[in-house]
Amino acid sequence: MAVVIVGDDPASRIYVNNKKKACEYVGIRSEEYALPKETTQEELLALIEKLNADEGLDGILCQLPLPKHIDEKAVINAIRPDKDVDAFHPVNVGKIMIGDYDFLPCTPAGVMELIYESGIDIQGKECVVVGRSNIVGKPMAMLLLHDHGTVTICHSRTKDLAETVRRADIVVAAVGVPELIRGDMIKEGAVVIDVGMNRLPDKRLVGDVAYEEAAEKAAAITPVPGGVGPMTIAMLMKNTVKAALLHHRDK
Numbered sequence: 383m384a385v386v387i388v389g390d391d392p393a394s395r396i397y398v399n400n401k402k403k404a405c406e407y408v409g410i411r412s413e414e415y416a417l418p419k420e421t422t423q424e425e426l427l428a429l430i431e432k433l434n435a436d437e438g439l440d441g442i443l444c445q446l447p448l449p450k451h452i453d454e455k456a457v458i459n460a461i462r463p464d465k466d467v468d469a470f471h472p473v474n475v476g477k478i479m480i481g482d483y484d485f486l487p488c489t490p491a492g493v494m495e496l497i498y499e500s501g502i503d504i505q506g507k508e509c510v511v512v513g514r515s516n517i518v519g520k521p522m523a524m525l526l527l528h529d530h531g532t533v534t535i536c537h538s539r540t541k542d543l544a545e546t547v548r549r550a551d552i553v554v555a556a557v558g559v560p561e562l563i564r565g566d567m568i569k570e571g572a573v574v575i576d577v578g579m580n581r582l583p584d585k586r587l588v589g590d591v592a593y594e595e596a597a598e599k600a601a602a603i604t605p606v607p608g609g610v611g612p613m614t615i616a617m618l619m620k621n622t623v624k625a626a627l628l629h630h631r632d633k
C-alpha cells in the first residue's frame with residue numbers, strides 16, 4: 383500500500399502513522415510518500431500516476447484533507463478504482479449505490495461490522511444517520527438501506543433534529559460537532575454509534591454524542607475514542623487485502 387500525505391497537519395500525521403502501524407501489524411508492506419505542503423496539484427497527480435502504474439502496489443491511500451490549493455476531487459478521480467482502498471472514487475461510489483462493490487468506504491464499513499458483530503438486526507429498523515458527507519453520512523445511509531433499514535438522513539438544515547433522532551432504533555452520528563446528540567434525543571433501547579472525533583480546547587477527544595447521558599438510554603453504544611476509529615483502520619486493511627486478491631487471483 384502506498385500512503386500519501388501532503389503537508390504537516392498533525393491530525394493527518396497521527397492517522398497516517400496509525401495506518402502504517404496497522405499495515406505492519408497485519409503484514410502489509412506500506413510505502414509512505416510525505417510531500418511538502420507547497421506541492422502542486424500537477425506534482426501530486428504525477429505521483430498518483432506513477433503509483434497507479436506500479437504493479438508492486440495494490441492500494442493507494444491519499445490522506446485527506448489536502449492543502450487548499452489542491453483540488454481533492456481531481457486527486458480522488460486520478461486514483462485507479464481497483465487500487466482505491468478508501469473507496470472514494472466515483473466508480474466505487476457508484477458501485478456501492480447499486481450494491482455491487484469491491485470496496486466499501488472504511489468508516490461506514492466499520493460501523494456495519496460493529497452492528498453485525500453485536501448481533502443487531504437492521505431489517506425494518508428506523509435508522510437515523512446524522513451527517514451527509516460523501517465519505518461517511520451518505521454511504522452509511524446506503525449500507526443501512528441495503529440491509530433493509532428504514533433510513534433517514536439528517537443534516538444542518540434538518541428542521542427538528544431532536545425529534546427525528548428520537549424515532550431511531552439505530553442512530554449513527556457523523557457530524558463533527560462535540561456532543562451534539564444528547565441523552566434526551568435517544569429512544570430507550572436504541573443502538574447509538576458515534577463516528578465523531580472532536581478535539582476540545584482542553585485537548586480531550588470527544589464524539590458527536592454525549593456519551594454518559596446517551597448510555598443511560600441506549601441498549602448499545604460506541605465510545606470515543608476506541609469505537610469506530612479502530613474499525614475504520616481495520617476496514618482499510620480488509621480493503622487492501624481484497625485489492626491484492628483481486629490483482630493476483632489470476633496469477
Ligand code: NDP
Binds near residue numbers: 514516537539556558
Ligand atoms: P463533514 O464536515 O464532511 O460533514 C458533517 C455533516 O454534518 C454535514 O453533512 C453537515 O450538514 C452535518 N451537520 C453539521 N452540523 C450539524 C448540525 N448542527 N445538525 C445536523 N447536522 C449537522 O464531516 P465528516 O462526515 O467527514 O465527519 C464527521 C465526523 O466524523 C467528524 O467528527 C470526523 O472527525 C469524524 N470522522 C471519524 C472517522 C473515524 O474513523 N472515526 C472517519 C471520518 C470522520 P451539511 O451537509 O448540511 O453541511
